[in-house]
Amino acid sequence: MDSNRKTLAGNAAVMAYPARFERMGTAFSITFIDFPQVVARCGDGEDPLAVARHVLDVTVAEAIAGRLPIPAPSKVPGRLHGDSEERFGRLIPVDQTLAIKAILWDHMRDRGISNVALAKTLGCDEKEVRRMLDPTTQSRSRLAEALDVVGCPIAVTVVDTARQSRILKAPGQSGSYRPELETAVAVPGED
Secondary structure, three states: OOOOOOOOOOOOOOEEEEEEEEEEOEEEEEEOOOOEEEEEOOOOOOHHHHHHHHHHHHHHHHHHHHOOOOEEEOOOOOOOOOOOOOEEEEEEEOHHHHHHHHOOOOOOHHHHHOOOHHHHHHHHHHHHHHHHHHHOOOOOOHHHHHHHHOOOOOOOOOOEEEEEEEEEEEOOOOOOHHHHHHHHHOOOOOO
């Protein structure tokens, strides 16, 4: 990853990463703008969006487990030029629990907070903090509290896609829901 790239700490409100899908015969090639090392193939009969979600989750989980920085999602406005059956882009969301763990890990890393220090602040054993950060566990028991401690409280936005409006807004959010900004993305270098 480029050392000048922004990480999640202080830069990401939504963990959804732009992906490029390109048809190759009956299969698809899937790449992520923010994870250039990741290239996935989706075979005939497989759902390319499901494959992309799985590959993205594995990539983020490996970054957490390897204690590596996680890039903030690129902001790529608009629709993919020439969006077609052969080539298209989409924002792929990270699994919710995994996203919370990634944000917690990245904020701890950014602020120099150790597992032991967080455990002391939370009044728990360091093993519990390790479990919170473990991408293979689904426990959310104290993740919200831990994020609050590192200065990143959770805010929830509920979207009614049928009415295309936000039902609940996080503090400071304004405007109506625009699904075209959350599903289609432009691919840099494409016109």
